[in-house]
Amino acid sequence: MRRPLDLLSKGGLGCLLALVAFALGSTVDLAGDPDAIVGPRLAPPGPEWWMGTDNLGRSMLPRVMEGVGTTLLLSCTAVLLTAAVSAAFGILAGYRGGYLNEVVLRLVEVLYSFPAIVLAVLVAAVLGPGQFAALASIVLVTIPLMTRLVRAAAVGVSQRDYVTAAVISGARLPRILGRHVLPNVAGTIAVQGTYALSVGISVEGGLSFLGFGVQPPQASLGVLIRQGGSYMIAAPWLIIGPGTVLVVAILAINVFGDGLRDRLEPRETRSLT
Amino acid sequence: MRHPWLACSLTALAVITTACAPGATAPTAAAPEAEPGYAASADGALPAGGTLNLQVHVDTGAASGLDPQLADVASSWQVMSLVYETLVTVGPDFTVQPLLAESWETPSPTTYVFKLRDDVVFSNGRRMTADDVVGSLKRLLDSKSVWRGQLGPVKSVTKSGEHGVKITLDTPYTPFLSALANVPAAVLPMKEVRDGSVDPAVKMVGTGPFTVEDHRQDVSWSFRKNAKYWAPGKPALDAVNITVAPEETARIAGLQNGGASLATLGNVDSAGMLAGAANVEVVTQATTDFYYLMLNTKAASSKFADPRVRQAINMAMDRGQIADVAVGGQGKPTGATPAGLPGACDPARLPSATGGPEGAKKLLAAAGVRDLSFTLSIYSTEPAPAVAQVIQQNLQQAGIKVNIEQMDEASWAGKVYGKAPATFDAALSWFAGYADPGMVAKWWNPDVAGFNSGFMKSDKELNELIDAANTVPSGAGRTEALAKVCAKADTDAQMIPLVTRPATIGYRSDALSPSLYATEGYGNALRLIADTRAKAVR
Numbered sequence: 001m002r003r004p005l006d007l008l009s010k011g012g013l014g015c016l017l018a019l020v021a022f023a024l025g026s027t028v029d030l031a032g033d034p035d036a037i038v039g040p041r042l043a044p045p046g047p048e049w050w051m052g053t054d055n056l057g058r059s060m061l062p063r064v065m066e067g068v069g070t071t072l073l074l075s076c077t078a079v080l081l082t083a084a085v086s087a088a089f090g091i092l093a094g095y096r097g098g099y100l101n102e103v104v105l106r107l108v109e110v111l112y113s114f115p116a117i118v119l120a121v122l123v124a125a126v127l128g129p130g131q132f133a134a135l136a137s138i139v140l141v142t143i144p145l146m147t148r149l150v151r152a153a154a155v156g157v158s159q160r161d162y163v164t165a166a167v168i169s170g171a172r173l174p175r176i177l178g179r180h181v182l183p184n185v186a187g188t189i190a191v192q193g194t195y196a197l198s199v200g201i202s203v204e205g206g207l208s209f210l211g212f213g214v215q216p217p218q219a220s221l222g223v224l225i226r227q228g229g230s231y232m233i234a235a236p237w238l239i240i241g242p243g244t245v246l247v248v249a250i251l252a253i254n255v256f257g258d259g260l261r262d263r264l265e266p267r268e269t270r271s272l273t
Numbered sequence: 274m275r276h277p278w279l280a281c282s283l284t285a286l287a288v289i290t291t292a293c294a295p296g297a298t299a300p301t302a303a304a305p306e307a308e309p310g311y312a313a314s315a316d317g318a319l320p321a322g323g324t325l326n327l328q329v330h331v332d333t334g335a336a337s338g339l340d341p342q343l344a345d346v347a348s349s350w351q352v353m354s355l356v357y358e359t360l361v362t363v364g365p366d367f368t369v370q371p372l373l374a375e376s377w378e379t380p381s382p383t384t385y386v387f388k389l390r391d392d393v394v395f396s397n398g399r400r401m402t403a404d405d406v407v408g409s410l411k412r413l414l415d416s417k418s419v420w421r422g423q424l425g426p427v428k429s430v431t432k433s434g435e436h437g438v439k440i441t442l443d444t445p446y447t448p449f450l451s452a453l454a455n456v457p458a459a460v461l462p463m464k465e466v467r468d469g470s471v472d473p474a475v476k477m478v479g480t481g482p483f484t485v486e487d488h489r490q491d492v493s494w495s496f497r498k499n500a501k502y503w504a505p506g507k508p509a510l511d512a513v514n515i516t517v518a519p520e521e522t523a524r525i526a527g528l529q530n531g532g533a534s535l536a537t538l539g540n541v542d543s544a545g546m547l548a549g550a551a552n553v554e555v556v557t558q559a560t561t562d563f564y565y566l567m568l569n570t571k572a573a574s575s576k577f578a579d580p581r582v583r584q585a586i587n588m589a590m591d592r593g594q595i596a597d598v599a600v601g602g603q604g605k606p607t608g609a610t611p612a613g614l615p616g617a618c619d620p621a622r623l624p625s626a627t628g629g630p631e632g633a634k635k636l637l638a639a640a641g642v643r644d645l646s647f648t649l650s651i652y653s654t655e656p657a658p659a660v661a662q663v664i665q666q667n668l669q670q671a672g673i674k675v676n677i678e679q680m681d682e683a684s685w686a687g688k689v690y691g692k693a694p695a696t697f698d699a700a701l702s703w704f705a706g707y708a709d710p711g712m713v714a715k716w717w718n719p720d721v722a723g724f725n726s727g728f729m730k731s732d733k734e735l736n737e738l739i740d741a742a743n744t745v746p747s748g749a750g751r752t753e754a755l756a757k758v759c760a761k762a763d764t765d766a767q768m769i770p771l772v773t774r775p776a777t778i779g780y781r782s783d784a785l786s787p788s789l790y791a792t793e794g795y796g797n798a799l800r801l802i803a804d805t806r807a808k809a810v811r
Contacts, residue, residue, distance in 0.1 A: 035662075035665070035666065036666065037594070037598060037663070037666055041598060041601065042542070042545075055542060055601075055659060056598050056599065056659055056662055056663065057598055128680070128684075129678075129679060129680060130678075215676075215677055215678060215679050216658050216661070216662055216677050216679060217662045217665060217677065229522055230521060230522055230525075230540060230542075230546065230655075231542065231546060232546075233546055233547075233548075233549070233550075234542060234545040234546045234548070
């Protein structure tokens with residue numbers, strides 16, 4: 001029997017939903033145009049500009065809203081791509097084994113051997129800075145672990161009786177994988193997806209912090225933190241807002257992911273990976 | 274990993290905290306009062322010796338090697354000025370002053386006779402001769418140097434006695450002395466260059482105050498005092514170590530923790546950021562350097578082939594806002610002749626100064642252009658991204674969409690100058706403004722400049738106006754001629770001047786007593802490094 005989400009996980013989910021709602025505000029310019037120069041440079045938070053203004057006199061509130069949206073959208077898109085690629089290769093390798101399994105594992109190990117931010121910088125250097133580079137970086141950084149976990153889960157599922165029965169009854173490979181294996185590794189993919197999401201946010205933040213990610217004037221959490229870092233003493237509000245949001249987002253995702261794992265993968269049924 | 278969430282959260286915290294480098298806030302020692310024309314004056318009572326640890330954001334241009342005659346960017350001139358010297362130099366308020374030439378005479382508007390110092394030796398110990406000067410200038414004139422165009426219509430360079438050099442021009446050329454004052458016109462050890470024992474592309478042998486001990490491209494330089502330097506008591510420093518630190522925060526941190534005793538700063542808010550930091554002084558030099566926008570008219574399907582489109586972009590530009598916001602009020606709107614130089618044109622009187630966004634929209638409509646959008650390529654060094662974002666906002670008012678593409682300086686240079694015809698839409702950069710208002714205007718002639726011939730078409734009328742303005746002696750006549758150049762460059766609008774670029778320099782007042790001019794035109798914050806004194810060996 002699956003357990004309900006615990007209070008902490010529900011809190012994490014609530015935080016995430018609140019952040020999504022906060023980010024959606026920027027799509028309708030709820031707090032104004034994030035790129036518009038509206039006030040004096042480096043004005044501290046006040047009634048007119050709740051989170052202050054940046055070095056170009058832009059209100060920080062709509063910029064943080066846009067930044068959250070950019071970072072979440074980039075990370076979520078990347079994680080969906082990662083999930084699709086990892087599910088395809090992980091399930092195939094786990095079910096078929098043999099040569100295919102070895103090739104997938106070795107490729108994944110090569111990717112895994114790079115530290116995340118080094119791999120991301122390498123990708124950005126090849127593709128050029130921008131959102132596409134950030135997206136590709138997050139995908140490449142998150143693929144190895146998810147592929148390995150999905151493969152391990154698929155190995156276990158492949159040995160179950162219902163899969164053997166499907167094979168004996170003459171079911172073709174796509175049907176076996178799609179109807180019998182995939183649904184039973186979906187929990188692993190979902191749980192690992194939350195972890196990949198937090199890694200994605202970290203990578204986006206790091207990449208934009210280094211100037212290889214999202215390009216100006218578009219805001220992302222990494223861009224805002226990079227910009228705010230220069231003004232830590234003179235205008236600390238530039239980094240406190242986006243920095244706090246980044247920490248909250250990653251904590252919320254991981255707390256929720258932990259709860260999701262407990263619900264979908266009770267400890268006694270987890271594979272040993 | 275048992276607790277990936279913890280690792281991720283720590284990573285996020287690390288990203289934030291890496292960006293933050295709080296400085297100490299102990300009281301700052303009062304800096305000595307600077308003389309008129311100086312932003313800082315070295316305390317001559319301090320003992321000689323010590324090391325200057327300098328941090329800069331970019332190294333010399335790797336593509337042109339170490340040959341000063343081929344150096345085409347101010348970052349190269351700054352570093353090379355430690356080793357190489359010119360006949361004349363620039364003093365406070367852009368006055369031309371003697372350096373390797375003790376004095377000079379101009380018996381006619383087309384003749385300059387320089388009397389050389391007789392006590393100058395190269396760092397290899399050989400005495401500098403008139404042959405070195407003649408050979409160096411001839412080598413420059415025969416080279417593919419960008420600076421060759423700045424020297425003007427030189428007819429001949431000859432020896433005039435043992436310690437004299439005579440330069441004859443075809444026509445009068447007002448900026449000639451200012452053109453001689455930059456590093457590409459430096460005196461090289463021509464005997465050694467000719468016999469092959471010195472290759473200037475890889476080895477620096479000059480008459481300057483320092484010699485190179487070590488260089489790692491884009492990483493660091495080590496200079497040692499030139500013991501044979503001709504000026505008595507100079508340089509005061511024993512050594513200069515330069516670290517190339519592209520990140521502004523790293524240079525600021527270096528000043529705060531004492532890792533750097535001097536640093537060039539790009540952020541216009543550096544003074545505010547370092548306010549209260551113990552023993553750190555920040556000074557701003559008013560420069561003639563200025564930012565400008567390049568519109569590529571040579572690309573296969575250029576969006577800027579119609580001059581009305583370029584004029585619309587020029588018209589929509591709010592230079593006042595760029596000056597106030599992007600460069601924090603430390604820059605001034607400028608035309609093609611740098612604001613701040615005597616005789617420079619008034620940007621408020623340029624054709625583009627009236628019209629604004631509405632005028633721009635009308636011009637675009639007349640040109641039949643709708644929904645104009647283009648990509649603006651910039652490098653990531655501050656304040657270029659800030660300037661680009663204000664431009665973006667300005668042009669948005671005229672219905673023009675600008676996508677900003679930000680990259681490192683090397684990639685940017687490759688994209689803008691690496692191909693002919695160039696493939697970029699628009700790009701942002703800055704020119705050194707030099708010490709004469711007619712000099713930088715010469716870059717509006719791509720046949721002379723060369724470096725912009727990949728994206729800019731030559732305009733015969735504009736070229737003639739530039740040449741005419743530089744033959745007129747300084748005074749009301751030249752001011753009028755330069756105003757015509759500005760107006761024509763403004764309507765040509767292939768390169769659009771924006772605002773002057775302030776130079777911000779930070780130093781440790783407990784480690785250093787530097788000399789810095791209040792004004793600078795060649796991007797060289799180290800011009801007075803021979804006078805700078807260390808307070809302690811760090």
